[in-house]
Amino acid sequence: MDVRALAGLPLWVASEVASRVTLAAIDAALSSRVAVEAVDRIVASALVERAVERLLATDALEQILASAEDAAVPRRLIDSHLVDQFVERLLESEELWLLVDEIARSPAVTEAIGTQGIGFADQIAGVARERSRTADDRLERVARRLLRRKQAPVATPVQAG
Amino acid sequence: MAVATAQTTAHRVHRRDEPEQPAGVSYAGGVTRTIAFAIDAALIDLAGLFVGAVVALVFFIVPVGEDTRTVAVVLGGAAFVVWAIAYFIWFWTTTGQTPGNRVMRIRVIRTDGAPLRLRGALVRLAGMVIGLPLLIGYVPVLITDRRRALHDAMAHTVVIDASERVIP
Numbered sequence: 371m372d373v374r375a376l377a378g379l380p381l382w383v384a385s386e387v388a389s390r391v392t393l394a395a396i397d398a399a400l401s402s403r404v405a406v407e408a409v410d411r412i413v414a415s416a417l418v419e420r421a422v423e424r425l426l427a428t429d430a431l432e433q434i435l436a437s438a439e440d441a442a443v444p445r446r447l448i449d450s451h452l453v454d455q456f457v458e459r460l461l462e463s464e465e466l467w468l469l470v471d472e473i474a475r476s477p478a479v480t481e482a483i484g485t486q487g488i489g490f491a492d493q494i495a496g497v498a499r500e501r502s503r504t505a506d507d508r509l510e511r512v513a514r515r516l517l518r519r520k521q522a523p524v525a526t527p528v529q530a531g
Numbered sequence: 532m533a534v535a536t537a538q539t540t541a542h543r544v545h546r547r548d549e550p551e552q553p554a555g556v557s558y559a560g561g562v563t564r565t566i567a568f569a570i571d572a573a574l575i576d577l578a579g580l581f582v583g584a585v586v587a588l589v590f591f592i593v594p595v596g597e598d599t600r601t602v603a604v605v606l607g608g609a610a611f612v613v614w615a616i617a618y619f620i621w622f623w624t625t626t627g628q629t630p631g632n633r634v635m636r637i638r639v640i641r642t643d644g645a646p647l648r649l650r651g652a653l654v655r656l657a658g659m660v661i662g663l664p665l666l667i668g669y670v671p672v673l674i675t676d677r678r679r680a681l682h683d684a685m686a687h688t689v690v691i692d693a694s695e696r697v698i699p
Binding site: 495498499502503505506507509510513514517519522 | 559560561562563566634635636670673674676678692694
């Protein structure tokens with residue numbers, strides 16, 4: 371056995387134990403009631419609002435976005451198939467479809483779909499009306515020409531107010 | 532005074548005849564009217580089909596004799612004719628617009644601008660049926676100034692564009 375490797379073993383064990391203890395401590399801290407309450411208090415306080423205001427007041431956000439763009443972070447993220455995996459898992463989850471179902475059945479959405487449907491039908495009817503009136507004029511012109519009658523006087527319609 | 536009365540009487544007589552429509556009114560042509568009629572025909576047929584299907588279902592569940600079936604078919608046919616007549620008469624005499632007319636934004640009115648009455652509506656419907664062979668009653672729509680069909684002439688009506696405002 372390599373002596374160097376043997377000498378490094380306690381160090382590796384110590385490092386591994388320290389890492390696991392640290393992660394367990396973080397997990398315990400995050401799941402504790404105190405942490406949840408602390409987050410609630412921070413959100414309820416004006417601190418977040420002030421932080422966002424400060425962020426928007428300075429050009430820090432633009433700089434972050436610019437640097438992310440320069441570093442091609444979004445492209446790397448997409449290339450890493452992380453997004454694909456995320457979407458795949460999301461589509462597999464039952465909760466998502468329950469949520470979609472819930473949203474689709476909500477009165478606001480059904481009302482919006484209904485309004486859109488009526489609007490679309492009205493739009494189709496409007497196009498049909500416009501074209502039928504043009505066809506009326508054309509057909510009449512052709513009929514009058516065939517029967518050698520004088521053309522109809524041009525009407526000057528007044529749009530409804 | 533006498534002159535004024537005479538003028539009023541003359542005006543009334545003129546209105547009872549075929550008064551000119553005011554300026555700015557445009558009349559529905561053959562294509563628009565045909566589409567409106569097709570929509571109405573579809574609605575009438577759909578309602579007839581629905582009722583027919585319900586009656587057929589009842590006969591399927593409750594077995595009846597051949598004679599009863601024949602009587603039901605005759606009565607059903609008569610009911611369909613009455614329904615079709617009532618459909619047009621009702622809409623022409625109330626709003627002047629059948630659902631098909633409403634979609635195409637056209638309206639049936641008398642030549643004096645008043646809404647159609649029951650008698651006029653019946654005459655108009657009869658004229659429509661008379662003019663159906665070879666669509667001969669509809670040819671005048673293409674060549675008359677106010678785009679009037681045979682049944683319009685018979686019932687003293689015009690079909691105006693309802694999306695426009697009439698200037699009195």
